[in-house]
Amino acid sequence: GRARAMVRRSWDFRNLFGTGKLDFQQGRPLVTDKDYWSWVGERWLPFVNELREALRAVEARAALGFADNEHLPDEAQILEWGRQAVALTEEVRGYGNGTPNAVWQVLMRMAQYNGIGRYRFQQVPAAWSHDGFIRVIDGTTRSSLLAQAGGGSVTSGSAGHHARGAAVDESGDLRQSVEESAIANTFISGVMSARDADVLIVGSLLRKLLVRVVRQRGVAVLRAMAGAAEGDTQELLWRLQGEILPSQADAAEARALFRRVDAALGGGSEGEEAAQLASACESVGVDRDSASWRAMVLWGVAPQSYGQLAPETKLQAARFVEGAVDESRRRSGRGPEALDPTVAEFLDFLREHPGSLWQGDRDKHLLMLSFGFLSKQLVYMSRDEIDRRTKHRYLPVKWTRVLPLLEGKPQGQSPVVKRKAGTKEISRFRYNAFPYDDEHGLGLGKPAGWEPDALDPLRVRGQRKRRHAGKGQGNAAHLGEALVTDATAKLGNWFICDIEKILTEFTILNLRGPKGARHRLLPGEAPVMVGQNPRAASSIGVTQHTQLSTASVGKWPVFRLRAPAPGSSESRKSFRIASGVFAQVELVQVGRQEDAVVMRVDLNSVEQASHAAVLELLHRAHEELMTAFGGRDVDFNILVAPRLPQTGAVVLFAPVAMVAPTAEDKYTWFNPDTGERSDAYRLPVQTLDFSQGRGNWMTFSEEAGAQAVDEGQELLGSLYDFVRKPRSRSLLARFLAARLSGWEDTPGQAQLDALCVAVHLSADAFWDAGKQRRPPITSSKL
Incomplete structure (x- = not known):
């Protein structure tokens, strides 16, 4: 022994x-x-x-x-x-x-x-010193690239003001930012209010349906235009109908073509080919304001992703989802969401300070978590669902x-x-x-x-x-x-x-x-x-991180x-x-x-x-x-x-x-x-x-x-x-x-x-x- x-x-x-x-x-x-x-x-x-x-x-x-x-x-x-x-x-x-x-x-x-x-x-441009000891990076160009990218919009899913603890941004996407630090958003919290969960779930279902319908109409437009086109243009339009992603060259060529057709739909003079293709679009009931056509003009393809839809289309969809969710809650007797003030504060804390204990106390933290779930004010989405909505x-x-x-x-x-x-x-x-x-x-x-x-x-x-x-x-x-x-x-x-x-x-x-x-x-x-x-x-003191x-x-x-x-x-x-x-x-x-x-x-x-x-x-x-x-x-x-x-x-x-x-x-x-x-x-x-x-x-x-x-x-x-x-x-x-x-x-x-x-x-x-x-x-x- x-x-x-x-x-x-x-x-x-x-x-x-x-x-x-x-x-x-x-x-x-x-x-x-x-x-x-x-x-x-x-x-x-x-x-x-x-x-x-x-x-x-x-x-x-x-x-x-x-x-x-x-x-x-x-x-x-x-x-x-x-x-x-x-x-x-x-x-x-x-x-x-x-x-x-x-x-x-x-x-x-x-x-x-x-x-x-x-x-x-x-x-970002860079140059090495003559002896190779220093690589000089052009900070001015880097700053200009950041400025050109901007801070986001309703279509970016990263900007704007949010209600306390909100999991959803103005565009109906899972909010990616975390207040505590710019790098604390590697994994976004799946705990949220019941209404936010409804908005995300209903929004996902609507987006899938919307993309399917818009793509079907887009393919119909491509077929109609291909029937009216000849030569290289016809071959391009046939290639765009496939499920395989087109090459960037094909997409760029198609964007230029669709913009000429779009001008023709608006009454402009873009030549005989554009006029014929515009007539083909009208023959299948597509005009300049249709969601499928606006997406095609933007990207040169029949849409395959919600991201390809025009900003106005996505904004309308987000507002529709919020309205539908609120109406459903009203009819079911749940009414407009009004979280208990303490629960709302706790939810905001969970989201903005991942990994921290509520008031520094484990028992209080678990008690608030349990109370939120048992009172049905809080719900959680599965990790797989959150992963699919997270950018990192x-x-x-x-x-x-x-x-x-x-x-x-x-x-x-x-x-x-x-x-x-x-x-x-x-x-x-x-x-x-x-x-x-x-x-x-x-x-x-x-x-x-x-x-x-x-x-x-x-x-x-x-x-x-x-x-x-x-x-x-x-x-x-x-x-x-x-x-x-x-x-x-x-x-x-x-x-x-x-x-x-x-x-x-x-x-x-x-x-x-x-x-x-x-x-x-x-x-x-x-x-x-x-x-x-x-x-x-x-620059970030609250989140430990090494550099690689x-x-x-x-x-x-x-x-x-x-x-x-x-x-x-x-x-x-x-x-x-x-x-x-x-x-x-x-x-x-x-x-x-x-x-x-x-x-x-x-x-x-x-x-x-x-x-x-x-x-x-x-x-x-x-x-x-x-x-x-x-x-x-x-x-x-x-x-x-x-x-x-x-x-x-x-x-x-x-x-x-x-x-x-x-x-x-x-x-x-x-x-x-x-x-x-x-x-x-x-x-x-x-x-x-x-x-x-x-x-x-x-x-x-x-x-x-x-x-x-x-x-x-x-x-x-x-x-x-x-x-x-x-x-x-x-x-x-x-x-x-x-x-x-x-x-x-x-x-x-x-x-x-x-x-x-x-x-x-x-x-x-x-x-x-x-x-x-x-x-x-x-x-x-x-």
């Missing part, structure tokens, strides 16, 4: 710090090197070709005016693709080494068309904390634990609707602490159970964020530098496994870097900066972090000042980034500096990227001062520790963060853009000088000397590592194959 207890304790320790988290020696591949390329052709390419075809379909639906929530595949499909990607990559890299990287790549490209994002990053799509993954998560506190207080070691976490990967990088995504938590189904790529024992929302899980799956199963799961983004979340998400999304052919990027895959913005650069984008060490030279070499005959030393885990750990001075420093941890493999010993090294350094300076008097910029095409990963750990804008000028910032201002360094950017810390700079004037292009590394070093935290180098040096036997600091400005390959690896060539190109936006600034 004593021996069994010892074995059990050893197994528990292994679960927490070894294979239960990630064993980087785990899993032998099923596919040999000899069979690798056969496997790629027979197993992998059919899968990613399916994803690419789905991407082309998303682009086509968006170009043809489909409703925003119909652009992307269902959430269940995204999750199923994630499972397939993990299973397939395990075949070639070993069990426990699977990754949903390819699905993340396609999701970032699909989500550009979700109706919430107002522009695509590829539309996300890829959920699960993982378990190895170390506690700390929050910095003010006035010299000790850091407090926000999440304990052993806590099970959910990361939701979704698109950043306002991107400033390639395939720019966010890693959001699950504010209620529970996800009915999520990928588990790091699991290495037992079977992965497939669970589906609503099946065998009672009502919990449908209540979603309203049922707060973990009151501590909801985290803010300020003063909580979640190093473990950053490195675990990085591990999940990148290549793991044996070296050699099986470790190559597969078609559709690309390296992913992860970070988290510090307080000074984070396509990049490797080879893309951003700051990752390749090293401390001065210790000597011509001496190689850089690797330190044993744990059994089988070795890393080169250096303090790299990016700027001219000694405290303009990053702690650089160079690891031999991606999976070692989330090894317990590596996490502890960074966690203790973080805790040491917070204790020395005060939890809210220092902040951190953490970046991690893979070292492809070589193996390994590089972590950059940069302590920064709490810089802030001056009172007189929001573009001039102040460092309270040094007393310096950003204008003394001639800086066009002022914060060290996920973007600017690696040299991805957005500028808003021709002069600032030209300066960054010309000065490159020197200007990047000036940014590190400005945000430096005095004494940080000496504290980190003392910490590392105590933690790593034989470690010594090497002062001096950084050197570029000549052995590290400068290259940017992306999956654009694969995903863009077959894409219909649009002309790029040009700028005179860059």
Whole structure:
């Protein structure tokens, strides 16, 4: 019994710090090197070709005016693709080494068309500095794209004033915005008033019927016009009658044709062909004001989606539905909806603050939820129904904390634990609707602490159970964020530098496994870097989120900066972090000042980034500096990227001062520790963060853009000088000397590592194959 207890304790320790988290020696591949390329052709390419075809379909639906929530595949499909990607990559890299990287790549490209994002990053002009250290992004063009997109209308489903707790907007769609933050709308609450539920359900039924009728009339018009047309015009009109989505070229040609016919219907002179086609329209009872014809003039197709109907048609439909629902309620004796004031306040709270407890009390929260349902003032829609009406799509993954998560506190207080070691976490990967990088995504938590189904790529024992929302899980799956199963799961983004979340998400999304052919990027895959913005650069403080984008060490030279070499005959030393885990750990001075420093941890493999010993090294350094300076008097910029095409990963750990804008000028910032201002360094950017810390700079004037292009590394070093935290180098040096036997600091400005390959690896060539190109936006600034 004593021996069994010892074995059990050893197994528990292994679960927490070894294979239960990630064993980087785990899993032998099923596919040999000899069979690798056969496997790629027979197993992998059919899968990613399916994803690419789905991407082309998303682009086509968006170009043809489909409703925003119909652009992307269902959430269940995204999750199923994630499972397939993990299973397939395990075949070639070993069990426990699977990754949903390819699905993340396609999701970032699909989500550009979700109706919430107002522009695509590829539309924004950019230029690299002469030395490659800074990429200058044209902030003026980006701002103009946002302005052109506007704030929404009755047809956009995103704007306007709403009644307290309203789930439906003016157009009859599920409201997508959440008051708490711009990124808290990944999953929209399904709890709503009975009237709102009626409006959504009746509205869906009416929309389906309306689209069916309008399409039938549209096809009848196309047939009539085809009978009156000749040559290429006749062939075009016959092609448009099919169920397959027309090409953008056919739709554009048809729009031009229908506008000429529309003018002819109004009595204009558009030539003999237009007059004949106008007569054909009139012969089947279609005039300029009919819903089918207005949609055809807008999009060049017979409507297949409610989104293709004219704005006036959709407004009339929304008003009809509201009137019909209210009349039905009146006749059934329910009358106009009048929620109890407390219930109305509770409903508004549920919707606008997902994952929070009502009045901070679990018992009161559950009591109000029960009262609302029992009194029939509140109802909930199924998760599947909400998913179909939600514009965002996300890829959920699960993982378990190895170390506690700390929050910095003010006035010299000790850091407090926000999440304990052993806590099970959910990361939701979704698109950043306002991107400033390639395939720019966010890693959001699950504010209620529970996800009915999520990928588990790091699991290495037992079977992965497939669970589906609503099946065998009672009502919990449908209540979603309203049922707060973990009151501590909801985290803010300020003063909580979640190093473990950053490195675990990085591990999940990148290549793991044996070296050699099986470790190559597969078609559709690309390296992913992860970070988290510090307080000074984070505009959203109430919702924790990491930042993700396509990049490797080879893309951003700051990752390749090293401390001065210790000597011509001496190689850089690797330190044993744990059994089988070795890393080169250096303090790299990016700027001219000694405290303009990053702690650089160079690891031999991606999976070692989330090894317990590596996490502890960074966690203790973080805790040491917070204790020395005060939890809210220092902040951190953490970046991690893979070292492809070589193996390994590089972590950059940069302590920064709490810089802030001056009172007189929001573009001039102040460092309270040094007393310096950003204008003394001639800086066009002022914060060290996920973007600017690696040299991805957005500028808003021709002069600032030209300066960054010309000065490159020197200007990047000036940014590190400005945000430096005095004494940080000496504290980190003392910490590392105590933690790593034989470690010594090497002062001096950084050197570029000549052995590290400068290259940017992306999956654009694969995903863009077959894409219909649009002309790029040009700028005179860059």
